[in-house]
Amino acid sequence: MILPIFAYGQPILKKKAKDIDAEFPELNILINNMWETMYLAHGVGLAAPQIGLSIRLFIIDTIQVLDEEKKSEGIKKVFINALIVEETGDFWPYEEGCLSIPNLTGDVDRPQKVRIQYFDENFIKHDEIYEGINARVIQHEYDHIEGILFVEKLKPLKRKLIQRKLADIKAGNITSEYKMKFVRV
Ligand code: NI
Numbered sequence: 001m002i003l004p005i006f007a008y009g010q011p012i013l014k015k016k017a018k019d020i021d022a023e024f025p026e027l028n029i030l031i032n033n034m035w036e037t038m039y040l041a042h043g044v045g046l047a048a049p050q051i052g053l054s055i056r057l058f059i060i061d062t063i064q065v066l067d068e069e070k071k072s073e074g075i076k077k078v079f080i081n082a083l084i085v086e087e088t089g090d091f092w093p094y095e096e097g098c099l100s101i102p103n104l105t106g107d108v109d110r111p112q113k114v115r116i117q118y119f120d121e122n123f124i125k126h127d128e129i130y131e132g133i134n135a136r137v138i139q140h141e142y143d144h145i146e147g148i149l150f151v152e153k154l155k156p157l158k159r160k161l162i163q164r165k166l167a168d169i170k171a172g173n174i175t176s177e178y179k180m181k182f183v184r185v
Contacts, residue, residue: 009170047144058141082118
């Protein structure tokens with residue numbers, strides 16, 4: 001089932017999300033719906049707050065954006081109750097976008113490596129290190145469950161330049177290729 005994606009301005013996107021346990025109702029259905037929603041919107045990641053649930057769950061598929069010879073370096077994973085325990089390496093810029101903030105991208109600086117502890121969809125615990133594009137998408141989605149959006153991490157001048165665009169998104173004065181839920185309609 002395709003779920004509407006909550007747009008910039010929705011208060012839930014600014015809330016720190018809560019842990020869940022293995023008894024969370026219909027978790028597998030929810031995860032399947034999130035995959036379906038993410039792929040339809042051509043996203044590489046999707047976090048539960050973006051579909052209106054303030055829980056610590058996000059999904060990532062970087063395989064789809066990597067060139068054929070690099071596909072094996074990509075990941076397709078579900079992250080539950082994730083905790084970033086360490087970020088290392090030099091900060092590097094990468095042009096990010098977000099399904100909750102359509103038609104807007106910008107360079108964000110983030111550390112190159114990340115160590116993350118999380119549970120997968122079978123509630124098996126993992127402790128792993130990622131770098132490059134995988135780390136990047138993890139950091140972006142992790143921010144979502146912490147109530148942080150990438151536009152808050154843009155340089156001051158760029159932030160200023162996008163204020164009107166953000167206001168338009170908040171007001172629902174945009175067209176997107178997928179179903180969205182705006183604060184005001
Ligand atoms: Ni996002």
